Amino acid sequence: MRPFGAPEGDLEDSSRTVRPFGGFSALMKRRRMTRAFSPRPVEPELLDSLLDTARRVPSAGNSQGFDFLILSTSEAIERYWSTTFRPEARAGFEWQQLFEAPVLVVIYADSAAYVSRYSEPDKVRTGLGEGPQAWATPYWLVDASMAALALQLAAIDAGLGVLFFGVFDHADAVASEFGVPSHREVVGTVAIGYAADTGGGDVVSAGRSSVRARRDLEEVVHRNNW
């Protein structure tokens, strides 16, 4: 049974390709960030299907105020790295094979889409159409983050590696380099590609934080009271 059958014309579901982890829970238990990529290109149809999956996340008021800036030519990727790294920092960077990633997706959130949506008749009584300052939680960042995660999980499910990383204090420089409209907030960048063969040594691509133990379920969960 297919309770949510895709309407005709939708992009091919990427999950039908490789699916190295099988089901969703197994994927979540085993997925890790990848910091060493092979230069092997990501097939354009596969990339499109991942983006198509990612745009289907839930969003407040169905505002969908997120955008994906796709860098998938070597020239565009070089522009990204030279905008965000000084040459000496780049030469000394710990994860050199991150620079091999054939796709970078910079994810942006658009508060104006939310303010506009919540000014519509069915939402106006919330007062959230008055401006971003009226929002206790900036849902544009929540929704764009959901899209970022969906993109990563779809890519991993299709047999690719990903790294989500921060843009830090290069946000203005990246926006200006790639013509991003003003007032878009950057959420982060997702590098996507096939993982490099690190000879079975995940250590080559493991981040420093990866040695931190996962918090126990009972430490994270607060049942009926904190």
Ligand SMILES: Cc1cc2nc3c(=O)[nH]c(=O)nc-3n(C[C@H](O)[C@H](O)[C@H](O)COP(=O)(O)O)c2cc1C
């Ligand atoms: C919001 C966010 C920002 C991150 N920023 C970086 C980053 O700038 N550089 C990096 O190498 N990893 C970054 N990571 C990856 C984390 O270090 C990684 O997810 C964490 O150590 C757990 O490892 P795992 O995802 O492999 O389980 C970031 C992850 C998130 C969710």
